Amino acid sequence: MRSHSSACSGAPETEVAQNVSSRIEGLHSFRTPDWRAIEKQSRRLWAISMLLLLALSTVVVILAIGQAGQGSVVLGTPVPRIGLLILVSLFCGMAVWRERRLHKTTTRLLEEKVLTAALLNRLREVGVLLDTGHNAKLGLELGEVLDTILRGALELLGGLTGSIMLVEGGDELKTVSAVGSGQAGQARISFGDGVAGRVALTREPLLITGTFDWEHYTDVPDVRRAVSAISVPLLHNGLLLGVLNVNAKPERRYTEHDLRALSLFGTQAAGTISSAQLHDTQRLISRQNPFQAMHDTLTRLPNRALFFDRVENSLARRRARMEDAAIIFVDICDFQRINDSLGHAAGDEALMAFAERLASCVREGDTIARFGGDEFAMLLELVESEEQAISTAHRLQDCLEEPFRLSDGEVQLSSNMGVALGGDDGADADTVIRRAYLALHDARKAGPDVIRMYDPSMRTDAGKLLDLENQLRQALAQTQLEVHYQPIFALPTRRIVAAEALLRWRHPDHGLLPAASFVDVAERAGLLDQIDAWVASQACNVAHELDLSSNQEDAFSMHINLPPRRLQSPSLVEEILGVVSSGQIDASKLVLEITEGVLVPDSPLTIRSMDQLRSHGVRLAIDDFGTGYSSLSYLTRFPIDIVKVDRLFVDGLAKDNDAIALLQAIVRLGHGMSFDVVAEGIEQASQLERLLEIGCDYGQGYLLAEPLPSDDLCSLVKGQLH
Numbered sequence: 001m002r003s004h005s006s007a008c009s010g011a012p013e014t015e016v017a018q019n020v021s022s023r024i025e026g027l028h029s030f031r032t033p034d035w036r037a038i039e040k041q042s043r044r045l046w047a048i049s050m051l052l053l054l055a056l057s058t059v060v061v062i063l064a065i066g067q068a069g070q071g072s073v074v075l076g077t078p079v080p081r082i083g084l085l086i087l088v089s090l091f092c093g094m095a096v097w098r099e100r101r102l103h104k105t106t107t108r109l110l111e112e113k114v115l116t117a118a119l120l121n122r123l124r125e126v127g128v129l130l131d132t133g134h135n136a137k138l139g140l141e142l143g144e145v146l147d148t149i150l151r152g153a154l155e156l157l158g159g160l161t162g163s164i165m166l167v168e169g170g171d172e173l174k175t176v177s178a179v180g181s182g183q184a185g186q187a188r189i190s191f192g193d194g195v196a197g198r199v200a201l202t203r204e205p206l207l208i209t210g211t212f213d214w215e216h217y218t219d220v221p222d223v224r225r226a227v228s229a230i231s232v233p234l235l236h237n238g239l240l241l242g243v244l245n246v247n248a249k250p251e252r253r254y255t256e257h258d259l260r261a262l263s264l265f266g267t268q269a270a271g272t273i274s275s276a277q278l279h280d281t282q283r284l285i286s287r288q289n290p291f292q293a294m295h296d297t298l299t300r301l302p303n304r305a306l307f308f309d310r311v312e313n314s315l316a317r318r319r320a321r322m323e324d325a326a327i328i329f330v331d332i333c334d335f336q337r338i339n340d341s342l343g344h345a346a347g348d349e350a351l352m353a354f355a356e357r358l359a360s361c362v363r364e365g366d367t368i369a370r371f372g373g374d375e376f377a378m379l380l381e382l383v384e385s386e387e388q389a390i391s392t393a394h395r396l397q398d399c400l401e402e403p404f405r406l407s408d409g410e411v412q413l414s415s416n417m418g419v420a421l422g423g424d425d426g427a428d429a430d431t432v433i434r435r436a437y438l439a440l441h442d443a444r445k446a447g448p449d450v451i452r453m454y455d456p457s458m459r460t461d462a463g464k465l466l467d468l469e470n471q472l473r474q475a476l477a478q479t480q481l482e483v484h485y486q487p488i489f490a491l492p493t494r495r496i497v498a499a500e501a502l503l504r505w506r507h508p509d510h511g512l513l514p515a516a517s518f519v520d521v522a523e524r525a526g527l528l529d530q531i532d533a534w535v536a537s538q539a540c541n542v543a544h545e546l547d548l549s550s551n552q553e554d555a556f557s558m559h560i561n562l563p564p565r566r567l568q569s570p571s572l573v574e575e576i577l578g579v580v581s582s583g584q585i586d587a588s589k590l591v592l593e594i595t596e597g598v599l600v601p602d603s604p605l606t607i608r609s610m611d612q613l614r615s616h617g618v619r620l621a622i623d624d625f626g627t628g629y630s631s632l633s634y635l636t637r638f639p640i641d642i643v644k645v646d647r648l649f650v651d652g653l654a655k656d657n658d659a660i661a662l663l664q665a666i667v668r669l670g671h672g673m674s675f676d677v678v679a680e681g682i683e684q685a686s687q688l689e690r691l692l693e694i695g696c697d698y699g700q701g702y703l704l705a706e707p708l709p710s711d712d713l714c715s716l717v718k719g720q721l722h
Helices: 013-017 035-070 078-135 142-157 194-202 256-288 304-320 336-342 344-360 386-399 429-446 461-477 519-524 528-548 564-568 572-583 604-615 647-654 657-673 685-693 710-719
Strands: 023-026 159-168 172-179 188-190 206-209 228-236 239-248 325-332 367-372 375-380 404-406 409-411 415-422 451-453 481-490 495-507 511-514 557-562 590-595 619-625 642-645 676-679
Touching: 142 159, 142 172, 142 239, 142 256, 159 194, 172 194, 172 239, 188 194, 194 206, 194 228, 194 239, 206 256, 228 256, 239 256, 304 325, 304 367, 304 375, 304 415, 304 429, 325 344, 325 386, 325 429, 336 344, 344 367, 344 375, 344 386, 344 404, 375 386, 386 415, 386 451, 415 429, 429 451, 461 495, 461 519, 481 528, 481 710, 495 528, 495 710, 519 528, 528 557, 528 572, 528 710, 557 564, 557 619, 564 590, 564 604, 572 590, 572 604, 604 619, 642 657, 647 657, 647 685, 657 676, 657 685
Parallel strands: 415 451, 495 557, 557 590, 590 619, 619 642, 642 676
Antiparallel strands: 023 206, 159 172, 159 239, 172 188, 206 228, 228 239, 325 375, 325 415, 367 375, 404 409, 481 495, 495 511
């Protein structure tokens, strides 16, 4: 069965060729722009402009002098003057046209970089999901991974429909994941047939523009038919895995920048797909092989399922004989360091060596299992007391002290251990294992090479969360919550022009806690709206105090983070204006920071709320710019006043020329579109120096000032007025 004739669905080449209004271009048809080359062209253009203007001025002066000395009337006649004026005008027009073209190229390249970052960020989430599912034996299917990759690409590229086709039989593509009306599941095409087949044959990404032959899409209305599409190969280590196809929404027109971004995404996605295929193969083999179904494929130790079964059987036997057993959980401290420094192959070798060492240190009849990652568990039979279990754990640590010999040398591994006894209170296998894991968690907090014995004071995670929720309610009643303010500076003058309100909890036992450590608990407890309203009220009060002591030249604004869920609230505008009124500040002094990803749905309610807030004078800022969306076009659709560039871009300033050029382009874009640009996360003097060089006006970060209590902020702001 042939696939449908949309260009990115694998249409036969003849079907596309019959339609003269469609055009197919490969990635090699486009010259990859370079930041430095664009900058060089811009400087050269203005240098030539200055030289020519200087030359024209010189000619005019010389002729004028000659006219005065010889009585010539050459310049006095209108023809030379008009000609000279036309020449100058033409030259100026050409210079402006060239500069606008360079600006347009820079903007598009910036959009490409932002799109690429968003796509790769989405792919990292898929990779984490895959690894977590594999380690936890959750059975994440290949189809789920492919669907997640495809939907992420469609969302960020504004796609209408799409598909992923994988290689089958060496010379065929088969559709294994499809999204959107008209996508033909299980469709097959041969290499060379259709656009997808051409991509598979040549391994070159293709951009298709124009009208497609929609013969096989009779169920899709004309107004929803794509006129732009991209098809890219999925290559991993030189091996073709398949083809990713994306058809644009009717209002979207893909460009060479989208093609380059999706091409890079396809290369990275192929690695994730390869891992998912490997996991799928391992699951298939394990279903056919009972041993593999119950053992870890790397270390050959029992896996989680077999360990649970053995613990359950052991506890049943121990209770019948009034005997005891023990569970010891073990993990390797800072194991990620080995993967980062020596590579994953060395990491696997270290895990196998660690497993062999553990097995050599326990008695025959005891069970060692790998739970995933760098975590191992042991079942010790016939344990007489807690002292014996702890003694065994110490003996194991002594056994693990010797360095582990790998192919590339030796490594020293330290470990933490959590111990729990089973059988004394009738606890089941799940309870005893969970107790040992809680003891391990307690040992991790104490540092490397620590052993902890479980005791009832180690509460379950659910108990801890419930306790934290109760403590948070008390914190609200006892005014333990605080608002700290991180100043935002005008970089050229180092003057504070604004501050961002940040929630903190001064916990009686744990000190000052950031919002990230308890905001999820507050949301589950239904306290977040109350807390948000309190933060906004406190921030406006501080802004009012500072406004009384400032003048127009030193106008101060207060930034408040607006949670994503609030932007969808019909009462948002009324609530914000109420806060402004009660705080007795001008609405223009309030800036609401909105996370970039919130704008992706582009709902009418979101746009209406933003327009209403803006009409009342409230200013709007995009927070974490560059991490959540794919195009800069929404900056023209939404009423944005400020863009806060994510620290991801600032971090690369000291060592990455591309990061410098990218941030410079964002700053220029801001100047051109009349919004302010704030660089977040400035922590090094070299970053500040670079930001000043590229003309960034505003910045925020620990190098300039840490978040401060309100009194300290007021003292700083008032101090700079004198």
